Amino acid sequence: MNRLLVLFRRLEGPQTIGRGPAFWTMFALVLLVACAFPLLTDGYTVGNTVYFFVWVFIALSLCLIWGYGGSLSFGQTAFFGIAGYGYGILTLNFGAAYGFTLIALLLAVGIAALFAMLLGYFMFFGRIAGVFLGIVTLAVTLTLERFMAQTAGPEWHIGVARLNGFNGMSAMPPLTIPWSGGDIVLFADVGLYYLVLGLLVLVYLGLRVLMNSAFGNVIVAIRENPERAEMLGYDVRKYQLVTFVIGAALAALSGVLYTAWGQYITPSSMGMTAAALPLIWVAVGGRSDLTSTLIGTLLVLAVFQALTIYGSQYALVFMGALLVLTVLIAPGGLVLAVMNQLSRLATRRIQGK
Amino acid sequence: MALLELRRLNKHFGGLHVTNSVNLALETGEIHCLIGPNGAGKSTLFRLILGEYHPGSGDIYFAGENITALKSFARIHRGLSVKFQVPGVFKGLSARQNLEIALQSRHRGVALEQEIDRLLSFLGLEAEQGQTAGNLSHGQKQWLEIGMAISLKPRLLLLDEPTAGMSPEETHLTGEMVQRLNAEGMTVLAIEHDMAFVRQVARRVTVLHLGQVFAQGSIDQIIADERVAAIYLGQAHA
Numbered sequence: 001m002n003r004l005l006v007l008f009r010r011l012e013g014p015q016t017i018g019r020g021p022a023f024w025t026m027f028a029l030v031l032l033v034a035c036a037f038p039l040l041t042d043g044y045t046v047g048n049t050v051y052f053f054v055w056v057f058i059a060l061s062l063c064l065i066w067g068y069g070g071s072l073s074f075g076q077t078a079f080f081g082i083a084g085y086g087y088g089i090l091t092l093n094f095g096a097a098y099g100f101t102l103i104a105l106l107l108a109v110g111i112a113a114l115f116a117m118l119l120g121y122f123m124f125f126g127r128i129a130g131v132f133l134g135i136v137t138l139a140v141t142l143t144l145e146r147f148m149a150q151t152a153g154p155e156w157h158i159g160v161a162r163l164n165g166f167n168g169m170s171a172m173p174p175l176t177i178p179w180s181g182g183d184i185v186l187f188a189d190v191g192l193y194y195l196v197l198g199l200l201v202l203v204y205l206g207l208r209v210l211m212n213s214a215f216g217n218v219i220v221a222i223r224e225n226p227e228r229a230e231m232l233g234y235d236v237r238k239y240q241l242v243t244f245v246i247g248a249a250l251a252a253l254s255g256v257l258y259t260a261w262g263q264y265i266t267p268s269s270m271g272m273t274a275a276a277l278p279l280i281w282v283a284v285g286g287r288s289d290l291t292s293t294l295i296g297t298l299l300v301l302a303v304f305q306a307l308t309i310y311g312s313q314y315a316l317v318f319m320g321a322l323l324v325l326t327v328l329i330a331p332g333g334l335v336l337a338v339m340n341q342l343s344r345l346a347t348r349r350i351q352g353k
Numbered sequence: 354m355a356l357l358e359l360r361r362l363n364k365h366f367g368g369l370h371v372t373n374s375v376n377l378a379l380e381t382g383e384i385h386c387l388i389g390p391n392g393a394g395k396s397t398l399f400r401l402i403l404g405e406y407h408p409g410s411g412d413i414y415f416a417g418e419n420i421t422a423l424k425s426f427a428r429i430h431r432g433l434s435v436k437f438q439v440p441g442v443f444k445g446l447s448a449r450q451n452l453e454i455a456l457q458s459r460h461r462g463v464a465l466e467q468e469i470d471r472l473l474s475f476l477g478l479e480a481e482q483g484q485t486a487g488n489l490s491h492g493q494k495q496w497l498e499i500g501m502a503i504s505l506k507p508r509l510l511l512l513d514e515p516t517a518g519m520s521p522e523e524t525h526l527t528g529e530m531v532q533r534l535n536a537e538g539m540t541v542l543a544i545e546h547d548m549a550f551v552r553q554v555a556r557r558v559t560v561l562h563l564g565q566v567f568a569q570g571s572i573d574q575i576i577a578d579e580r581v582a583a584i585y586l587g588q589a590h591a
């Protein structure tokens with residue numbers, strides 16, 4: 001009971017923007033609208049919204065590793081891909097009965113996390129940091145893409161699951177919840193929507209608690225000054241590794257949900273563009289805060305999709321321009337800058353009264 | 354028994370012999386000052402003690418244990434703590450958060466908040482607690498980092514030029530603080546250029562010159578030593 005209270009208190013703190021009744025009322029309202037949303041719109045829009053939500057996990061993983069931890073990682077896309085393929089291979093082989101898709105989800109995330117643990121061990125305990133961390137993780141991502149792209153031949157299969165090279169894997173079962181009255185299959189509409197929304201709320205609040213805890217303090221301290229953090233007795237590399245693995249697991253969750261959503265996964269989901277886009281969402285949103293990352297990602301995704309209608313090359317150019325604009329006028333993130341401005345106005349209003 | 358003992362400690366940077374067979378023994382409970390001209394190897398010696406640099410040869414003993422191969426954080430756990438020459442605060446975080454990060458491994462919940470408040474008032478930084486540490490004055494950063502260093506309740510406190518950038522009054526206050534901590538049982542090794550501070554606090558003084566222990570004794574003995582005056586003068590002329 002007491003523990004629970006401590007957790008609740010950690011929902012707010014210096015590491016996360018948003019506190020007090022005003023913020024949580026807003027949060028509850030947004031959540032209410034999000035819950036009612038499928039009732040107000042058509043199936044296509046719901047499915048499309050799930051697609052947006054799915055990407056938020058990888059964005060939050062970058063927020064954690066890069067924004068809070070200070071290490072720029074291109075590896076999130078690799079973990080995304082590993083988990084996506086992992087889910088495909090597992091479910092194509094073992095099917096969806098007895099709730100196996102949910103076990104496959106956990107296993108796929110676990111495999112990606114294990115991979116991150118190995119990679120992270122060599123990087124952090126090998127004292128690879130800064131730009132080199134970005135280079136190593138990018139190399140890993142692109143190597144995986146190249147590797148998967150050349151698996152077109154029939155010899156590339158795991159069990160009955162063909163890897164299919166550049167065309168990728170498809171036709172894996174969607175997530176399925178076992179139920180006494182018959183399994184509930186979560187196709188990419190209302191069912192999956194509520195599952196992903198639930199996970200999103202859980203992850204968002206969980207990360208808020210984590211970042212405002214003693215652990216979060218150390219993560220931010222390492223970003224600010226790793227030497228000082230070590231000289232306060234913290235084993236910096238261990239903290240970096242744990243953060244990296246948590247981030248990998250979140251990116252992997254994105255990968256599994258994406259694969260289950262569209263029932264396909266291709267090597268290009270691990271390509272250069274795929275690796276760069278999450279960085280742009282997070283940079284434009286405001287990488288040093290969970291809320292600005294979440295809002296920014298959803299906004300940029302929506303705009304990106306709207307522009308894609310006129311041609312994806314224009315959308316990509318727009319993304320580049322947006323990134324340059326961010327770096328020039330609000331290096332901490334556009335959404336974050338707006339949020340800070342709003343909260344400044346709000347406090348001035350209160351003080352004015 | 355010596356709390357800290359350096360035995361024939363050597364460190365090279367390429368061809369530069371930065372510490373040359375340094376022997377130094379620190380008694381438990383003393384305040385010891387390390388002085389010497391710029392580039393003498395004082396800060397390097399601290400980094401060797403802390404495990405940021407590894408010696409080419411020689412050993413470091415702390416409370417009887419050979420800690421030469423230990424990682425930095427493990428040495429901190431043994432009871433070492435440091436304030437760096439260039440203030441190493443968490444610039445983007447508030448002064449209060451800086452102290453919280455230093456204190457949180459020893460305190461929790463309400464006790465943690467009380468301990469932060471106590472330390473803030475001890476350092477005279479109550480009014481600045483909400484300010485971003487990077488925006489504090491140089492002297493305030495020094496105090497903040499000293500606060501972080503002492504919040505670990507170390508057995509040996511290493512201070513690298515704690516009074517740099519402070520006014521004479523602030524320097525004197527820092528001296529009093531060091532004496533108070535020492536009275537509570539903390540052993541202190543301080544690098545200082547400010548002779549007023551050294552005179553105020555030090556029981557023993559070691560002079561480091563060109564990476565070697567050049568002289569050792571009470572402050573009066575050191576000041577009376579013409580050879581010591583010569584190396585400082587030599588530098589002034591150089």
Ligand SMILES: Nc1ncnc2c1ncn2[C@@H]1O[C@H](COP(=O)(O)OP(=O)(O)OP(=O)(O)O)[C@@H](O)[C@H]1O
Pocket residue numbers: 366369371389390391392393394395396397398438
């Ligand atoms: N990482 C390094 N690589 C190469 N040379 C170094 C390194 N660190 C220190 N030095 C050199 O070692 C010598 C001693 O430096 P150190 O910082 O220990 O001097 P100091 O006694 O603390 O001087 P000051 O009083 O100016 O702080 C200097 O000549 C310095 O240039």
Ligand SMILES: [Mg+2]
Pocket residue numbers: 395396397438513
């Ligand atoms: Mg120095």
